Amino acid sequence: MGKRDTRVRGIAARAGGWSARHRWAAVGIWVLFVVLAMGLGSAAGTVELKDSEQLGGETGRAAAIAEQAGIEEPAGETVLLQAKDTGLKATDSEFRAAVAAVIKAVEGTGKVTDVTSPYDTKTISKDGRSALVQFDMRGEADTAGERVEPVLKAVEEVQKDHEALRIEEIGGASMNKTFDDAFGDDFQQAEFSAVPVALGILLVAFGALVAALVPVLLAITAIMATMGLMMIVSHIQPMDETSSSVMLLVGLAVGVDYCLFYLRREREERAAGRDPETALRIAAATSGRAIIVSGVTVCVAMAGMLFTGIATFKAMGLASLMVVAVAMVGSVTVLPAVLSLLGKRVETGRIPFLHPDKRRKANGGAGKGGSGNDSRFWTAVLRVVLAKPAISLVVAAGALVAIAAPALGMKTQNLTLDQEFGDSLPIVATYERVNEAFPGGSDPAEVVVKADDINSPEVKSAIADFRAQAVSSGASRGPVDVKVHDAQNIAFVYVPLVGGSNLDKAEKSLTIIRDEVRPATLGKVDGVEAPVSGQVAGSKDFNDQLGSAVAPVFVFVVVFAFVLMLLSFRSLTIAVTSIVLNLLSVGAAYGILVAVFQHGWGASLVGAEGVGAIITWLPLFLFVILFGLSMDYHVFVVSRIREARLRGLTTRDAIQHGVVTTAGVITSAAVIMVAVFAIFGTLSMQSMKQMGVGLAAAVLIDATIIRGVLLPAAMALLGERNWYFPKWLNRLPDLSHDESFEEPSTQPQPPQPPAVEGERVGV
Template sequence: MGAWSARHRKTAVFGWLLFVVLAAFLGGAHGGTKVTEAESMPGQVAQAARILDQAGLSRPAGETVLIQSATTTADDPAFKATVAKVVTAVQGTGKANDVRSPYDTKAVSADRHSALVQFDLPGDKDSALANVPTVLDAVAAVQKGDTSYTVEEFGEASSNKWFADQFKNDFASAEWTAVPLALGILLIAFGAVVAAVLPVGLALTAFIAAGGLVALSSGFLHTSDDASSVMLLVGLAVGVDYCLFYLRREREERAAGRDAATALKVAAATSGRAVLVSGVTVVVAMAGMFFTGIADFQAMSYATIVVVITAVLGSLTVLPALLSMLGDKVDKGRVPFLHKLKQQDPADGSRIWNAVLAPVLRRPLAATLLAGGLLLALAAPMLTMHTANLTFQQSLPKGNALVKTSQRIEAAFPGSPSPATVVVKATDITSPAMQQAIADFQTRALATGKMHGPVQVTTHQAQNVATIDIPLNGSGNDATSTAALEALRNDVVPATLLKVPGTQAPVTGSTAGSHDFNQQMTSSMLPVFGFVVAFAFLLMLASFRSLGIAVTAVVLNLLSVGAAYGVLTLVFQHGVGASLLGTSGVGAVETWVPLFLFVILFGLSMDYHVFVVSRIKEAHDRGLPTRAAVAHGIRSTAGVVTSAAIIMVAVFAVFGTLSMQSMKQMGVGLAVAVLVDATVIRGVLLPAVMSLLGERNWYLPSWLNWLPDLSHSEPLPPVTPAAAEPAPLTDLGSGARHRRVEV
């Protein structure tokens, strides 16, 4: 692929640009088909959504306005006048339906100092999002007119509006921060503007093309806003890394005195192969997300797979063509001081890595025990990890206005903030048997003592569907609410509604959604983990034809994931150091984050592992002893791995600064894992373990000889031991003293 691209430079470059433009244009013209509620949630929640969708019914978004006074009560004329102003203002917008006064619904707090005006925003979710700003402005105008009362709106549409706006702002912030960060780091790494721009340019074009392809194919596999965010995160990280590996090797070969064509050929055969193996590993790891059975995760998985494949394709085709076109011009725009720093022989490595590597290779057992102990200590808090669907208050930043309003409503009106909804689909919803069953349901539900009134029944006779709203005890996301939900599903509904033949009665709502999601995530954990680990092992086995390399890769990756889990638990569950990130311990880790991190990290960690081990195997295949090959491989890749890791950590850390708790957890978890992986694991544990194993690293049982040989197709120029190993051979435990030979 590299040779073809170098020979057909214009075809490769303009073909790539045409591909990007066409994919973006066609994807934009097609538009993205988003995941529906029936697809996004599992269990009874999905069943309820399907019944409503098939009946052509859309549940309106419920909104609430809190009127509160510290001095007057709901019986005071001034309080009643404020309530009347709110009702008039909301009705006057023309956007709200069924505006209900607290004096009609009895929505007055026990102390009589708080009341709720309730109403609905008709239409689907998009319509509610479009209409809610008008209502919010009307309520804000009432508040502004009389500051002696607290007048605040909270509900499904206003919450969704905040999340949609914040997601858009956070995404834009991530884009504008991550890209300049990557450029700055690459400029330091290469010391030249052109060399720094190439990886970022290719990563961005790969992201643009992948976005178009995902939109174009969203008709058969729906996409989501989360998928776009993850696609940017992973696409920028792997796209830059792949180009960085390829470009760095080409420059290294040129610095060694080889002509442009040979340097490009060597880069294609070595780094190009590492990029391909790494890309396939990321794709396989991300495919594990399909085992969750949750459409949002499948959308994220598919989007990530598309962007990784696109980045690999760009790195293996258009990048060689560009390097062939540019030649030595890739060093254009040199930054004098920075470029001078890059003139050292890459095989020598940096002083820092030399200082670390020498004692590691001298005493590999001690290094293994120390590094392994450190990683296990970091992973230890993982044993106390508690996962949960974070509540609205936990998900948003401290001091958020919506959170304060929600907390005031909960304090004044204890109980679940949103009711459970039973969606009843019957053969004849108006039949005497069905009506009696609904009446029995209300009596039996309230008799449990785990739920309370008012119970609201809405009948849609034409569709033979009814919805029953009943508030659950508890906060909506605690053990009390879960117990109430289980009583509703396992006792009340079967004993009443389901007694009528041909009836379906799934229970939905926020508590039900959280419960079903947690159950689905828990049940899918083992299949996802098993699939990813097994296929990563098989890929490493086939790529390196070594049982030792495959086992080492899996174990080291599991250690990096464990360390990330431990730090995540320590910071976000227990609050240790959380203030440094502008957050606080929330007592739990978001349910989906550990599984998502595992899949992403297992794929991305292979970037470094494949790149470093490929260099070690390359040196070993040329005749170097294992320990000398390890030293050569680590030293010659230290600079590029460090640069790649810094870029990844910087990009992921940007997501750790975003507003929503789930994004913070994802960003911090990824950043910590990559940092640990590129330093402790690749710089200490990997060379130590491979030194201990010695020639056993390359062991392949005879019964596995049928595996295909995916090594380099042709021999590369030889590496002399002196060039490969700048340190005295006594440091490698050779058993004899030799002086260094300068070549």
């Protein structure tokens, strides 16, 4: 094979070249990095997010006051006693006997403290048919679920002796135990099953066990290294379980994708007749560069979460950013070394019926319109799209706009217990019964009163006035309970909110408490601080904080992604179209979410329910994640189109070549992402279903309608304008790093295309 001089530019090409020449050193450095990251991380330990760091506003301030005072609220539990017979009342002897039996039973376990009778606390419903026995679990609230089982069994025994009554326990500890028993392994199993699913799809894609294992192993080692880094970074930005789960999800997706892009290009070049060294160098210069552009863009998108000001989002953003960066670096450094070491052994463990040898041999050669990865399906689609680009654009864009339309009526809120789990658990029915008999009783507002002297007459009087006005204002039906911590000069006031599990009504009650009752009572005493927290307050504060963060995050992600695309492709048109297409993809995902989970259209098809709302954190989370991940496909396809254009093909032929030759790898990558995300859509919690379905739908749309129809149609209509780069932008840094590489001796070198105005073509 004849060779010509090759000039190598760009970080990816240089990194790949060094890695291939120093194979064992590259592998050793990577292994050392992973081991060191995990070792140092384990030694440093993880700093977890505190309640006071989760949110700003009054909810965060209330948690901070309690933490600074060293007060750890115990896990509160409630036993509902409710007459099944409408004639039985709480004042009847049988009912009183049941109350006494419950009190005796729970106290007898030795696991509880501060047991109160409904006859003392007045926690008897208006109709007289329901009453609440309340108590606290001994020990730390976080681990109370592990100690609550004897109490639950004691209550069950009392139920057996009083068939005329419904006797059920509910509270923080009992709910945690119930959910852990029912769904504790749910999420973990989904995480672990994602790896074999990805491996199975890669086996089909490559037809060889070793080739399929390489991407999975790279992704796993990247995740392991990031876990160690997260532990170290947690001392600056505390982490939580959610950030770890999101990191695993994103790390597996991009780690496998990046390796897949690289490996498929290397195999394609070898199938086209190039020697292994040249094939690897071309893969480094092309797919390696695309990985860096994509990785940096994804990192920028993930960094958008840092602008929310919400600790959980900041932790998720930082964790995702780190795993993408680690996977990107691994793909362009250790991967070339591994492929160089393996050589033809990467084909070991072939599955003949998937990829027969004769088919592989027939797939050689990279002509003007296609290559060994030609897909008959996408070739047929492209033939139609390029023949009628205007019609294809209108139809595809119209379909996506129609799909996105329901998003205009999106309603977001924190899901209540019944929305999250439906009627799948008995404790959900208990939750609803408590809320019906005692509106807001299961999730009261919690006012943390801090004073110089909590027992001073004026503070006591203000608290008494607050309790009275909370009821007289209509915000609560009572009883309003008070727990005083004398030593710390702090009091906790618990206010059941009218509205109960109806968050819209409960928030109106909360507003009355915050804006009317508090200023008229506690607010009049100098030196008194009284932030209002609780589940409803936390939901409102979270919504308010998230709402104020949407604009800055949106602007940051879009502007920086635009600038990166502009500098990487040296085309104003490519940068604009990439942003528009990504926004269409995200909008369509929003529309599907609203249609399925808010309106319930086709919800049963995905094992979901129409719960009337989208969980608050999901829209912004999806925007950032999807905007980042969809850049994978866009950068890969456009890079291939631009590469063909620079090699002398017309823009239309370059589009045909770029889309068709990347169809196989993008299909494989998309199937892996959709499968992994769909696993999370099978979880029992509606919030996890929403996340899984939203991510899977968006990736599927992005890899098919966006990249297979809209992108080629738009580029075909734009023609040479695709490469428009105004002269006044030439002062910007050039990150294009166009590569020249060897052609097989059987093919003449194509002429360079004429320069489009303002654009630098050639090398």
